[in-house]
Amino acid sequence: MSLLDQLNPQQREAVETTDGPLLILAGAGSGKTRVITYRVAYLAEYRGVPAENILAVTFTNKAAEEMRSRVQGLIRLPGLARPWVSTFHSFCVRVLRRDGPRIGLPRDFSIYDEDDQLRVVKSCLRQLGLVEKELQARAVLSRISHAKNHGRSPETFYLHASDPMMERVAVVYEEYAKALRQAHAVDFDDLLLEAVRLLREDAEVALQYNQRYPYILVDEYQDTNRTQYELVRLLTQTQQNLCAVGDEDQSIYSWRGADLRNIVEFEKDYPQARIIRLEQNYRSTPSILDAASAVVANNRYRKGKTLWTARQSGQKVGYYEGPDGENESLFVADWIARRRRQDPDEKIAILYRTNAQSRLYEEALRRYGLKYHVVGGVSFYERAEVKDLLAYLKAARNLQDSVSLLRCINSPPRGIGTTTVRKLEEMALEANRSFWDIMGQAIEQKLLPPRSLQALQPFRELMEELRAMPAESGASEILKTVMERTRYLESLEEEGTPEAFGRIENIQELLNAAADSHERGETLIQFLDHAALVSDADSYDENALISLMTLHSAKGLEFPVVFLVGMEEGLLPHSRSLMNAEALEEERRLCYVGMTRAQDALILTRAVSRRHYASAMAETSRASRFLSEIPASLLQDLSKRPADRGERHYEYEPSEPALSKVEGPEETAEQEDSVENVRRFFGLPAGRSEPVKTKRKPQTGFPAGSRVRHPKFGYGTVLRREGAGDDTKLTVNFHGVGLKKLVEKYADLERV
DNA sequence: AATGACAGGCTTTTT
DNA sequence: GCCTGTCATT
Ligand SMILES: Nc1ncnc2c1ncn2[C@@H]1O[C@H](COP(=O)(O)OP(=O)(O)OP(=O)(O)O)[C@@H](O)[C@H]1O
Numbered sequence: 187m188s189l190l191d192q193l194n195p196q197q198r199e200a201v202e203t204t205d206g207p208l209l210i211l212a213g214a215g216s217g218k219t220r221v222i223t224y225r226v227a228y229l230a231e232y233r234g235v236p237a238e239n240i241l242a243v244t245f246t247n248k249a250a251e252e253m254r255s256r257v258q259g260l261i262r263l264p265g266l267a268r269p270w271v272s273t274f275h276s277f278c279v280r281v282l283r284r285d286g287p288r289i290g291l292p293r294d295f296s297i298y299d300e301d302d303q304l305r306v307v308k309s310c311l312r313q314l315g316l317v318e319k320e321l322q323a324r325a326v327l328s329r330i331s332h333a334k335n336h337g338r339s340p341e342t343f344y345l346h347a348s349d350p351m352m353e354r355v356a357v358v359y360e361e362y363a364k365a366l367r368q369a370h371a372v373d374f375d376d377l378l379l380e381a382v383r384l385l386r387e388d389a390e391v392a393l394q395y396n397q398r399y400p401y402i403l404v405d406e407y408q409d410t411n412r413t414q415y416e417l418v419r420l421l422t423q424t425q426q427n428l429c430a431v432g433d434e435d436q437s438i439y440s441w442r443g444a445d446l447r448n449i450v451e452f453e454k455d456y457p458q459a460r461i462i463r464l465e466q467n468y469r470s471t472p473s474i475l476d477a478a479s480a481v482v483a484n485n486r487y488r489k490g491k492t493l494w495t496a497r498q499s500g501q502k503v504g505y506y507e508g509p510d511g512e513n514e515s516l517f518v519a520d521w522i523a524r525r526r527r528q529d530p531d532e533k534i535a536i537l538y539r540t541n542a543q544s545r546l547y548e549e550a551l552r553r554y555g556l557k558y559h560v561v562g563g564v565s566f567y568e569r570a571e572v573k574d575l576l577a578y579l580k581a582a583r584n585l586q587d588s589v590s591l592l593r594c595i596n597s598p599p600r601g602i603g604t605t606t607v608r609k610l611e612e613m614a615l616e617a618n619r620s621f622w623d624i625m626g627q628a629i630e631q632k633l634l635p636p637r638s639l640q641a642l643q644p645f646r647e648l649m650e651e652l653r654a655m656p657a658e659s660g661a662s663e664i665l666k667t668v669m670e671r672t673r674y675l676e677s678l679e680e681e682g683t684p685e686a687f688g689r690i691e692n693i694q695e696l697l698n699a700a701a702d703s704h705e706r707g708e709t710l711i712q713f714l715d716h717a718a719l720v721s722d723a724d725s726y727d728e729n730a731l732i733s734l735m736t737l738h739s740a741k742g743l744e745f746p747v748v749f750l751v752g753m754e755e756g757l758l759p760h761s762r763s764l765m766n767a768e769a770l771e772e773e774r775r776l777c778y779v780g781m782t783r784a785q786d787a788l789i790l791t792r793a794v795s796r797r798h799y800a801s802a803m804a805e806t807s808r809a810s811r812f813l814s815e816i817p818a819s820l821l822q823d824l825s826k827r828p829a830d831r832g833e834r835h836y837e838y839e840p841s842e843p844a845l846s847k848v849e850g851p852e853e854t855a856e857q858e859d860s861v862e863n864v865r866r867f868f869g870l871p872a873g874r875s876e877p878v879k880t881k882r883k884p885q886t887g888f889p890a891g892s893r894v895r896h897p898k899f900g901y902g903t904v905l906r907r908e909g910a911g912d913d914t915k916l917t918v919n920f921h922g923v924g925l926k927k928l929v930e931k932y933a934d935l936e937r938v
Numbered sequence: 939a940a941t942g943a944c945a946g947g948c949t950t951t952t953t
Numbered sequence: 954g955c956c957t958g959t960c961a962t963t
Pocket of ligand 1: 192193194197212213214215216217218219220221433436467468469741742743744782
């Protein structure tokens with residue numbers, strides 16, 4: 187079947203309209219991404235456009251990944267040429283690495299992530315003698331970012347400051363900008379802004395990129411901010427074969443500057459523009475689609491659009507209400523475990539509003555022995571030990587990068603403390619030089635106490651050695667040198683704690699990533715850029731069929747089964763949005779996005795009682811208003827509640843017993859609590875069977891939950907323990923290996 | 939300078 | 954409840 191036959195008439199028209207500006211406006215699941223990907227394939231295969239002349243961009247990594255894999259599935263490209271499919275940010279990095287020097291950007295600039303940015307802001311606050319209590323670094327940073335994205339310089343910001351507080355923010359902003367310049371560093375905002383500046387100021391470069399990418403496609407156009415819009419404008423000066431697709435009902439990034447004007451004024455900015463609407467949804471069953479449409483219809487600031495599906499009516503949208511968060515998560519895990527038996531290959535997503543909500547679900551899934559994959563959250567590259575080592579690499583490439591330098595200067599501890607660092611920082615500020623320069627000067631002219639100098643000297647030598655390593659040596663080679671010289675692993679091993687071993691694992695993972703990168707022929711800088719931009723968590727368990735992620739990350743994806751959990755006032759809609767009508771509408775769109783990810787089954791859940799920061803007393807929640815916006819006829823209540831069952835509040839029976847975690851003597855109070863909840867959940871009288879087991883020789887063997895090491899499989903966690911005596915069998919989840927069932931007696935396990 | 943105990947605040951959401 | 958930042962102790 188040919189490419190075009192797999193499209194409906196409107197989609198087909200959108201794909202064939204290759205020349206001139208085109209805006210596609212359409213609801214969820216109507217094939218917007220399909221149009222983008224087919225269009226790329228069509229251009230390459232039918233119109234003979236060289237793949238490298240096609241640029242497809244979007245905002246999030248996940249959405250870019252989705253696009254990339256779908257394009258790849260569609261075209262069989264000869265040779266190495268590939269269309270450039272990425273996020274705006276990666277695109278800009280590539281542009282700036284190549285042509286940044288033309289606007290005075292150092293070629294080896296560092297990219298500062300939020301953590302780095304905060305360090306800079308804090309240091310500026312300190313230098314200005316401002317107390318963080320009054321001016322929170324995070325708040326200042328968000329003001330700075332907002333100002334930058336609205337084209338305000340520190341000076342303009344200062345002039346517009348309405349109160350003394352804002353004036354101070356303006357001063358911090360100025361210092362912040364100066365610090366970044368001095369560190370040869372750019373933040374995420376700068377990546378876009380500097381790329382725009384480059385294209386604006388250098389006509390020659392602008393022309394080059396215009397010619398290089400005569401075909402540009404933008405997915406999730408409703409998420410673009412003004413800077414990204416500007417970038418697209420600058421790339422479409424000589425030709426306007428621009429295809430933007432979007433859905434105003436899925437605009438969920440206004441809090442970081444996404445601006446619907448980009449969509450609304452598209453026709454104004456591109457007078458030749460054609461607009462095509464897609465109205466058939468191919469993804470979801472009618473119940474799911476109707477429910478989602480009913481919710482979003484409550485938004486007032488919206489034009490409204492048609493969306494229908496030819497799919498047969500499926501199951502109703504499920505609704506489960508549990509007594510507390512734990513029960514809610516166990517319901518989900520149990521439901522999944524049962525479903526798994528019928529269809530072991532089905533993809534399932536658990537979606538939530540905030541990253542913090544993932545914990546309960548991870549725990550529940552682990553208990554059921556289900557493999558899962560968490561997207562986002564504390565990403566791999568954000569872990570302290572990983573960032574420490576990356577800091578060595580960043581500093582090795584760019585010694586002006588003081589944040590990275592300061593990050594690795596005393597990790598592992600080498601006798602350079604805050605006093606020494608503060609002193610040097612002061613000197614640097616005074617001389618208006620970088621930390622590295624001042625450090626060298628201090629050593630040479632003996633400007634510090636001998637003890638400090640003695641500690642600084644070896645550090646300086648190490649960094650010089652790293653810098654001297656050839657630019658094309660890969661990340662892994664340099665990392666190895668760092669590890670050897672600093673005895674990083676050894677000192678962690680000596681620590682001997684489970685946390686330390688966890689860190690060792692992460693470092694091993696980093697070494698693997700670096701080695702892979704080297705094999706692909708990437709330079710150190712490319713490796714670092716990837717680490718900075720693709721803050722993608724646990725890329726290792728990607729084949730797990732159960733995905734946990736925020737509603738934001740889920741946009742653009744689809745799953746046969748979707749759980750939308752925590753459907754409560756305060757969570758969805760989030761409490762921070764209750765004050766203002768526009769924010770509330772955005773929450774509603776978020777709900778819409780989540781619901782429309784589902785293909786065949788959608789289940790909404792909530793907990794009646796929710797602990798907000800856990801320790802605090804549990805509060806009774808109110809059901810999300812979005813639930814009541816779904817017509818009752820589309821909902822099916824999954825929480826049957828017979829009133830006369832005494833203790834047993836919920837009739838729902840587990841299909842397999844949750845794995846007991848009460849055996850080891852080292853259980854924490856929190857886990858005891860969980861067990862108590864499980865028991866209540868299953869309607870068992872409090873504390874009956876398990877405590878008996880607790881008494882049974884807990885010292886021998888490895889209770890569920892203990893961390894172990896196996897000579898062949900490495901480190902892992904015991905999930906389940908069955909049988910007794912010589913026959914005792916353990917189910918262990920080994921990192922990077924997966925589940926293994928072992929006879930305890932022969933397994934040769936070591937406690938860690 | 940390094941370590942450990944304690945207080946306080948924190949959670950939107952992404953690059 | 955957990956992480957971070959601060960303080961006191963060695
Ligand atoms: N003409 C078609 N024939 C068959 N399947 C289609 C067609 N158009 C779209 N689909 C399928 O419908 C699903 C949704 O399409 P797609 O992801 O492109 O929609 P979308 O508009 O980008 O959705 P969203 O905005 O919700 O992310 C995909 O599985 C896609 O393959």
